Amino acid sequence: MSSEGHPYVPHGLYLPGYVPGFLSMTTILSVYAGVSLVIVLLTWRLSGRCAKISKIDRLLMCWFIFTGLTHIILEGYFAFSPEFYKEKTPNYLAEVWKEYSKGDSRYAARDAGVVAVEGITAVLEGPASLLAVYAIATRKPYSYSLQLAISLGQLYGDAAYFITSFLEGDNFATSPFYYWAYYVGANSSWVVIPALIVIRSWKKISAAFQVPKKTKSR
């Protein structure tokens, strides 16, 4: 604990009314992993009933339901809860951000860059990700554009998130463990997977424009 009564770095960060977290890291992560696993398995099962849908598309549906709900519920709560660190009860969503702030104290400090990126992610990319689940399942013609748009948005958010931290001194983690586990580790899936989806969507769209258009009436 710092002199200000919180575990975050920089220690001088002023967080009046801070209330320490109630849940352990294990509890917080287990709930997130458990709920996510149930939703992903359910999506995998249900997507198997869709006609003519490849295994990759079913995996993409699982990813988009997981990332969409994470954006809307977890990041949506953060974006609109400036005082989460004062929460006096074991509110799970507040606990998540009290814990994650050990990896990046800009969350507790309400850094404008972080709030802007999380707000855009929660309000635009969250619902768009759920739309992507539907678009993939029903093979909509805008499916690849939507996947490209969401994934590029996630990558832009990552870039802004990491660059602003770098420019501000990259010293917002309670310890190297939290730096690597939360700041680097937890975000890495949202770098690697969107990058792969961008490449795939890009190739699919390019292929659609390479098809000879002899059957096109106009």
Next chain:
Amino acid sequence: MSSEGHPYVPHGLYLPGYVPGFLSMTTILSVYAGVSLVIVLLTWRLSGRCAKISKIDRLLMCWFIFTGLTHIILEGYFAFSPEFYKEKTPNYLAEVWKEYSKGDSRYAARDAGVVAVEGITAVLEGPASLLAVYAIATRKPYSYSLQLAISLGQLYGDAAYFITSFLEGDNFATSPFYYWAYYVGANSSWVVIPALIVIRSWKKISAAFQVPKKTKSR
């Protein structure tokens, strides 16, 4: 002039070594408008020689050459010149940002969010815009994906730019004139035009996936 010797708001902004601009607003804008007009007209003329290219595509080539060079030259200079406000000679690029900072002092103050967005814009979207000119001229199959990606990136940058300012109090302009002329006015083209390009690219891509694929061999 504030007590700190600069014209920017907030007046207490500490900018040691600040040197006032040498060029008038009229000179700065005339050079930008004049050079841009020459480049756009040249692109329009040259694009007329490309076979089978529509007027809308020629206009898009003009837009992407203009926005690409603006990103690379103007915004690229800003992103990598933290001390532009100390420039002692009438360096045109420094003058641009000394002047624009009257509309948004976060540029002179080196706000991390602004530098991150400008850096991403200069390094990624600038070269990508020049590639788009080539892709449109040569009708590459990735042309619409590229236009969609660049324009979405510009819109994300706008959103992050305006939201961070709002969250930080929206009080960075020297006067309402500079607020509306620079902060709102100068950026509005980069909201309206990318939005139109996103809609058009999205529709074109969707249309490509709606074409009956009878001629497709696989």
